[in-house]
Amino acid sequence: MGTESIAGLTSVIVVAADSGPLLRSCVESILAARDPLELLLVDNASGDGVVEQVEAAHRADARLRVLRNAGNLGFGPACNRGAAQAVGDVFVLLNPDCIAPHDFIGRVRAALSSDPRIGMLGVQVTDTDGRPARGNRRRDPTLRRALATLTGLARLEARWPAWQGVEMPPANGAGVETVEAVSGACMILPRAAFERVGGFDEGYFLHAEDLDLCRRVRDAGWRVAIDPGTRVAHAQGSSSRARPLFVARHKHRGMWRYFTKFDPAARNPLLRAAVWLGIWSHFVTAGLLKSARRR
Template identity: 75%
Template structure:
């Protein structure tokens, strides 16, 4: 069994042709002076981004690189990173995020303030500092998803029954209990992560963060967000070169989440309608996404 480190924060970053922003992410993490280790899991990148990171930081003993022979997906790669990590707190960070030097200390202080927190989110912002969408989310039930898709969620302040998946930005700066947080930066005590079995490897990409939040709550812990802790995220930067690939896995993951957790999936008719709707939506998007991908590849 891998030895664990008390007061050691393990930051896990998964790379998959993540481009130049990966170097900026690694640079920002290693600029901290907190007790941390950085586990970089490479999902068979072919763009040279991991090699560029090693050329700069190979001498830093806090950096460890795991190489997969193929792209295993985000959740499975996170699990492999966690399996070799030694810290008592895990941070799963997207490769296009930039963090502040005091990130680990701030996260640990928040976790220490409430032992019932099993998963902590932060205020994810765009590079200019504006809060990103999806920092505070509700569980994506069928009803909420339909309200969001139809635009009815805009009326939820007047009619709460029309609430959608995304919640508006927090009014205050205090920590808050929510159903789900942004997957760009997920923070878990090691004990909680191991007890729920880590990420569900049935997801390749997308919705694995929602699944993790749901299972943390089912395990009796709180999912919380601390908006005082900020992480800048160039949202989608690591997936713009392959939009059709990403969209296909996103739709597949939404179907998995629906059948796994939503009571509506027990109804055979609703199940069939949702399946048809998810893949019809993908089919309508596919031609434009394929064209976009070809244009980016030609640049």
């Protein structure tokens, strides 16, 4: 899929799309690491000038490479372009509004090395105040689980496991733990696992491509896990505030694509139609509310 890899080198792939000034902090946090790495900054035709600022500030650092796309390809396709140019044996897929600690690379490589069956590793993604974010420890978002989460019935799963939701309850231990899906804000994969599954499904533009990748990694026989002892701060949504309706539309498209690919309920025509109507009704309603608030 890509070039020959270099053992012990970590390829950090960051996709920018008018991501704003936090991109500078993200790049600085990665380049502050002492471990062998390369940073591939894949620019989806940003117009805010920040990618150029980053490139100028780190021109002397050979570890940084900027790859430019002629248009906005979406997150997954841009990650695939970066992976095709990467030379590391481990890939870190990091959102442009994430800040990583200086020992991040060493910690995640140690976690991967603890079990060669790990094909996808997540970390404890937090908000800027250090509170754990949603989505760190997830299950596959089947229709039943999504409804349990939306209705609040998931709160009863300790008593009635049939009503388990998408979010998994907090872990009891502190070690690396098996989950079904991790946060798309920070995903770490051995190069071999990424290439085995063919990278991201480019039918997604934004949202749910991370869930899709986790699912296919598991289906290929690898373990999806999280290392809760390693933290990354995420200023969630900073890349999407300028175009909320654009982002929302692609999020809903991603939800629909995931449902039709993986959920057995999609084989039922009535359920399929109901889910389609529910997804796009939610998009319209949310869009109207956002427009009203902006006015």
